[in-house]
Amino acid sequence: MPQQLAIIVLVDIANALEMKTLEGNTYLFDNMKLHGSEGEGTGELVTAIHGSYWRDGSQATEQVLNWLPYSLGSIPPTVPRGYEAERARQTDRQALTELESMVAKPGSQGTPEATLTQIQQTIGTRVKTTKRTRGPAGQKVLDVTGNVISYDGAAAHSYPPPVITDVYGEAVDKKIMYPAEYGSPDMVTDGWYWSATVDSTRPGTYTYTMAIQLHRLLLQGGDWMWEPVDLTCDSKLRITSEPKRNAFTKSGLGLLPIPPA
Amino acid sequence: MPPRAKTRENGRAPISITAVLDAVGALAAGTVRGQLYMYDTNKAGGSTGFGTEELRTRVRAGDRVLWNCLALECEAFVGIAGIDIDRSVIEPERQVYPGTDVAYWIGTVKKDDIDVVPYKIHFLVGTRAEPITTTLSPTLVG
Numbered sequence: 444m445p446q447q448l449a450i451i452v453l454v455d456i457a458n459a460l461e462m463k464t465l466e467g468n469t470y471l472f473d474n475m476k477l478h479g480s481e482g483e484g485t486g487e488l489v490t491a492i493h494g495s496y497w498r499d500g501s502q503a504t505e506q507v508l509n510w511l512p513y514s515l516g517s518i519p520p521t522v523p524r525g526y527e528a529e530r531a532r533q534t535d536r537q538a539l540t541e542l543e544s545m546v547a548k549p550g551s552q553g554t555p556e557a558t559l560t561q562i563q564q565t566i567g568t569r570v571k572t573t574k575r576t577r578g579p580a581g582q583k584v585l586d587v588t589g590n591v592i593s594y595d596g597a598a599a600h601s602y603p604p605p606v607i608t609d610v611y612g613e614a615v616d617k618k619i620m621y622p623a624e625y626g627s628p629d630m631v632t633d634g635w636y637w638s639a640t641v642d643s644t645r646p647g648t649y650t651y652t653m654a655i656q657l658h659r660l661l662l663q664g665g666d667w668m669w670e671p672v673d674l675t676c677d678s679k680l681r682i683t684s685e686p687k688r689n690a691f692t693k694s695g696l697g698l699l700p701i702p703p704a
Numbered sequence: 705m706p707p708r709a710k711t712r713e714n715g716r717a718p719i720s721i722t723a724v725l726d727a728v729g730a731l732a733a734g735t736v737r738g739q740l741y742m743y744d745t746n747k748a749g750g751s752t753g754f755g756t757e758e759l760r761t762r763v764r765a766g767d768r769v770l771w772n773c774l775a776l777e778c779e780a781f782v783g784i785a786g787i788d789i790d791r792s793v794i795e796p797e798r799q800v801y802p803g804t805d806v807a808y809w810i811g812t813v814k815k816d817d818i819d820v821v822p823y824k825i826h827f828l829v830g831t832r833a834e835p836i837t838t839t840l841s842p843t844l845v846g
Contacts, residue, residue: 449777451724451774451776453722453724453743453774455743455745455747456746457745461748465763468747469742470724470743470754470755472724472741474726474728474776474777476726476729477729481739483755484724484741484755485755487796511778513774515722515743515745516719516720516722516743516744516745516770517720518801519772519774519776520778521774522801522804522806523804526801526804529803530802530803533802533803533805560722586718587718587720588718588799588801588805588808588810589772589801589802590772590802598717599717599718599844625830654752654765668725678721699813
């Protein structure tokens with residue numbers, strides 16, 4: 444049994460927002476297919492957890508789960524951390540350079556109107572952040588290739604990754620797993636991730652629910668904002684457990700720990 | 705200030721195709737068969753075969769199609785080395801997200817009524833020198 448198990452939650456955000464449900468728009472994966480997980484790449488994942496116990500019945504190995512939410516068809520999670528904010532800064536600097544060269548050499552790049560239009564395109568569309576919405580901060584609207592766009596409400600744009608805001612349900616109520624959100628220097632999840640430890644001493648299949656927040660671009664008071672949309676998605680854990688056995692040679696295959704002679 | 709310019713070529717959403725690859729499984733097996741899950745963002749437009757190696761992506765002339773990939777384990781590296789497809793239909797080119805070395809492949813569908821156009825993806829996996837190629841064919845369908 445591995446110590447850490449990653450569960451990827453891949454969401455077709457545009458479709459989920461359109462249909463107002465994650466059902467049919469979420470694809471779940473873990474890296475336990477060889478250990479018997481079922482429904483890989485579908486919305487019906489059953490995660491296999493192989494537990495083991497000591498001679499006295501207590502839990503012998505730990506299982507940690509980590510959830511990684513990704514946005515299907517958006518800028519991938521493999522770009523550097525804070526990429527969207529960095530793109531906003533890069534394009535601001537580029538627009539300033541263009542403005543400086545317009546002031547320094549007026550008329551060198553066509554009419555002032557044409558130059559200003561060009562600079563407007565370089566700047567793109569900023570997304571306003573408020574304390575209430577807590578959406579992705581300091582960003583601009585990017586298309587799926589990482590370029591800023593002048594957003595008019597119709598253009599295609601990249602979505603920020605989904606955010607898990609809670610993990611609850613049967614597996615938590617029955618104290619099968621203990622989930623919590625942690626801060627970390629993890630490059631993939633921008634510093635926050637949900638993780639859980641699992642009690643593998645009680646075999647069975649247990650459901651759990653993830654509360655997932657998506658963000659929709661919305662025009663409010665003349666500013667574009669990421670409006671949070673809260674949806675839920677279910678999944679299952681199937682826990683098995685077997686006794687921890689001795690594997691040292693010449694000591695038999697008895698249960699561990701070996702009692703004192 | 706002049707009115708904000710609108711980028712018209714972005715009016716229609718590009719169709720993103722995402723290949724999720726079990727990098728460890730593919731390296732162990734030497735093939736992506738059974739280790740690859742493909743998706744696109746055109747389910748509403750009629751794409752089918754989600755989560756399989758035979759994704760059928762519905763396209764029209766003028767659609768931009770973008771391919772990228774994700775590793776099942778976040779520590780593993782996967783990438784696309786090339787895409788073999790009928791170049792009279794689409795010519796995917798390798799590009800990078802600005803300011804990074806993270807690549808994607810993108811092209812524009814040249815014509816309608818393409819019927820069924822199969823293609824192959826060559827994947828870079830981990831530190832293996834030779835790309836691993838799809839054995840079952842995903843397709844673009846008209």
